[in-house]
Amino acid sequence: MKNHFWNMFTNVRNGQLAKRSFIYQKKIILCEAFLKILWDEGFIVGYKISKKNNDLIKIFLKYTYDGKPTINCMKLVTKPGRRVSYSIKQIWKIDSSKNFIIFSTNKGLKTINDCKRLKIGGEPFILIN
Structure with missing residues (x-):
């Protein structure tokens, strides 16, 4: 069994370390539920299904005013x-x-x-x- 959560967490962490404005993640129902919670709590700007490929989710990362990621750890x-x-x-x-x-x-x-x-x-x- 693949651990899709671990891959998504690593992608979010690496995207924030690289100061990316968005990242792509494989579309999985549990990952979408997790992203909805992160969006509701204000840890990410938002997410949407990619127009080019319906199997990918585009996650918009959020930073503070001084450029630090909202998710520290x-x-x-x-x-x-x-x-x-x-x-x-x-x-x-x-x-x-x-x-x-x-x-x-x-x-x-x-x-x-x-x-x-x-x-x-x-x-x-x-x-x-």
Whole structure:
């Protein structure tokens, strides 16, 4: 199984290090759900399906006024060799003001604040500082 999330995270990180305004990523449903969360939370400017190739997504990267990327650090918490799952009690112990975590739940990809509001646990995919 290919880890498409890892490839997308690496592409975003490398694109921001190279000061690119946009990057291309292979179109996958889970990656689109992840991009929608990043867009809703203000980490990227936006994304759209490429006109030339319907299998690619064009991701527009966001920077601060002084040219620094909005995403400082992106870490993959759950890996194929090491699965981690948090209950709702464990999620409540995490400080959501310092870390932004995206969870894979039975209701789809949710942010840490959505998991607390809906009172559901899940598998943490990504940690953004």
